[in-house]
Amino acid sequence: MTRSKRPKLGAVLRGGEGTSAPTPVSSPVEQIPVPTTAAAEKMVQLNVAVPEELRRNVRIRALQQGVDVSVIVRQLLQEWLKDS
Numbered sequence: 623m624t625r626s627k628r629p630k631l632g633a634v635l636r637g638g639e640g641t642s643a644p645t646p647v648s649s650p651v652e653q654i655p656v657p658t659t660a661a662a663e664k665m666v667q668l669n670v671a672v673p674e675e676l677r678r679n680v681r682i683r684a685l686q687q688g689v690d691v692s693v694i695v696r697q698l699l700q701e702w703l704k705d706s
Contacts, residue, residue, distance in 0.1 A: 631678075635685045668695075 672680075684691045 631681060632685055635682065670695075 680691055680694070684694055
């Protein structure tokens with residue numbers, strides 16, 4: 623199997639491969655407080671199927687904001703549970 627010669631998305635967005643780094647954007651996700659107990663809890667993996675374009679756009683926004691996608695998903699799920 624041959625590996626793609628494409629640069630990694632993170633390297634491109636951080637200014638690698640001859641591109642300029644994007645300007646960080648403020649987001650409501652940054653304003654959601656992360657519970658302190660979340661760090662002490664055992665983490666398990668949750669697999670979710672999403673369209674390729676959605677995954678790419680989420681990864682781009684997360685890299686622009688310097689946040690892990692898993693942090694964003696955890697915060698959104700916690701907010702959804704509060705609203706339910």
